[in-house]
Every structure is written in C-alpha cells, then in structure tokens.
Amino acid sequence: MTLQLKVPNMACSACGxxxxxxxxxxxxxxxxxxxTKTKLVHIETQAAEVAIVEAITAAGYTVNSH
Incomplete structure (x- = not known):
C-alpha cells in the first residue's frame, strides 16, 4: 500500500x-x-495507515492525511 502524508512541521533532512x-x-x-520542500512523506508499507500515523505522531510530528 502507498501512503502519502502531509507533515507540516518537517523542517529539515534530520526530521525526515x-x-x-x-x-x-x-x-x-x-x-x-x-x-522537506513539499512537506510530503511517501510510504510503501504493508502496515495499517493508523499505525504509521501513530508512530510519526509519537516521534513529535503533526500528520495530516493528504
């Protein structure tokens, strides 16, 4: 499955x-x-979107479904 998520507070390559x-x-x-320019994260994964979003949020980032 391919996910595309908007992460507005991803500012630099270290954030990525x-x-x-x-x-x-x-x-x-x-x-x-x-x-980091578009603030989009493209993910090819077999995991559920909710699990991916929770992991990114737990790392301190805001996630908006795109």
Missing part, C-alpha cells in the same frame, strides 16, 4: 530521518521518501 525511523519501527521493510 526521524520520520523514517519512526515508520520503520512499525514496518522495517517500509520504503520511505520524505520531501
């Missing part, structure tokens, strides 16, 4: 790395692309 790590705690095989 933190979000990637958070997603991989839920699905270690996930493919994550975080674009």
């Amino acid at each position: 790395e933190s979000i990637t790590k958070a997603v991989k705690t839920v699905d270690p095989a996930a493919i994550v692309h975080a674009d």
Whole structure:
C-alpha cells in the first residue's frame, strides 16, 4: 500500500530521518521518501495507515492525511 502524508512541521533532512525511523519501527521493510520542500512523506508499507500515523505522531510530528 502507498501512503502519502502531509507533515507540516518537517523542517529539515534530520526530521525526515526521524520520520523514517519512526515508520520503520512499525514496518522495517517500509520504503520511505520524505520531501522537506513539499512537506510530503511517501510510504510503501504493508502496515495499517493508523499505525504509521501513530508512530510519526509519537516521534513529535503533526500528520495530516493528504
């Protein structure tokens, strides 16, 4: 499944790395692309969207479904 999430408070590449790590705690095989310019995170995962959103939120980021 492909998810596209808006993360408005993702400011830099370190934020993108933190979000990637958070997603991989839920699905270690996930493919994550975080674009700091557009504030969009594209995720290829087998995990439920709610679990991914919860992990990113727990890492300190705001998530808006896009």
